[in-house]
């Protein structure tokens with residue numbers, strides 16, 4: 321067993337760190353809490369290959385393994401959590417297209433991510449009355465000849481304002497309540513009846529776009545359905561297995577940066593004639609945070625490695641997400657504590673890290689849902 325990254329993985333990590341620090345940081349540092357990621361930055365990320373990282377080279381992508389992908393998301397999140405989630409969700413859709421799509425899906429949709437025509441893509445599962453209980457979704461896709469008519473609403477659509485197309489889970493069989501009645505569709509933004517709703521006003525992750533979407537009699541050709549009717553939740557759940565590794569990697573990146581800020585501060589701030597770092601109470605916070613951060617990194621690497629090997633990884637992805645996101649929230653909170661009152665003031669970055677990281681234990685399956693997935697894997701279906 322090797323704990324070292326390969327030379328290729330180290331090079332990818334270095335490339336992502338360099339891009340994050342030299343291209344992303346100068347742009348996002350000027351954004352206010354109201355600003356979204358500029359289209360220009362998303363296009364640069366796309367041109368540099370960040371939106372198709374795991375697409376095989378033969379299909380025009382970077383051909384990265386899952387661990388390299390996770391390293392990229394962590395590096396981006398270290399500088400900007402909003403950028404990292406935009407990139408992560410887009411890659412999740414690219415991954416779905418490669419895994420579940422046919423040639424005509426690649427020509428029509430994947431090509432848009434490769435060329436930058438669509439700077440991002442979006443995943444539309446959640447609805448007003450179906451969040452954790454995703455397979456209870458109500459949006460309908462009614463078959464009419466060789467097309468479907470989509471009606472309903474989606475909420476919390478990441479990249480909603482940026483994407484040219486959307487992966488949408490809708491109910492093709494209204495006689496069946498659960499997941500078996502759900503199918504997956506690819507829908508262009510330009511389709512008649514697609515309405516991008518309001519941007520959510522969030523606690524953090526403010527540069528990321530999170531919108532509502534309304535679909536009114538949107539006609540989708542049968543050929544833009546992925547897999548068979550009734551297999552939409554499988555498409556969504558397989559996507560989320562990978563997505564959970566991304567969110568864990570995102571949380572890790574924010575936590576790393578927050579810890580760096582805490583260490584820097586503990587070395588210079590003096591009280592009672594000593595630096596904070598000389599007090600055992602502060603040393604233990606740094607020691608605990610560093611240890612937990614390493615544990616999270618190992619869980620993420622195991623899940624990513626399993627995914628790269630095309631081995632089952634649902635359990636490990638849930639464990640990595642559960643531990644890494646809760647660890648990152650704790651860590652970001654402790655780094656505010658190290659800063660004392662200054663940690664609560666916007667002149668210092670640690671309050672933003674906390675606000676940005678808080679969502680990671682909520683989206684792509686809450687911590688409670690991760691625990692349910694883990695327990696089911698261990699105890700059986702119950």
Ligand SMILES: Cc1cc2nc3c(=O)[nH]c(=O)nc-3n(C[C@H](O)[C@H](O)[C@H](O)COP(=O)(O)OP(=O)(O)OC[C@H]3O[C@@H](n4cnc5c(N)ncnc54)[C@H](O)[C@@H]3O)c2cc1C
Pocket residue numbers: 409442443444445446450451452453475476477478479522525530679682683684685686687688689692
């Ligand atoms: C910023 C942001 C971006 C998002 N992006 C996307 C996106 O791009 N696409 C998308 O489809 N969705 C997206 N989401 C939605 C996100 O995945 C959901 O918010 C999440 O799955 C939880 O659903 P909910 O908010 O409806 O909470 P609920 O399901 O109502 O849960 C409320 C609380 O009850 C708990 N709970 C629910 N059921 C159980 C149970 N069986 N056992 C124990 N506890 C339970 C939950 O864990 C939670 O603590 C996003 C959300 C946010 C905030």
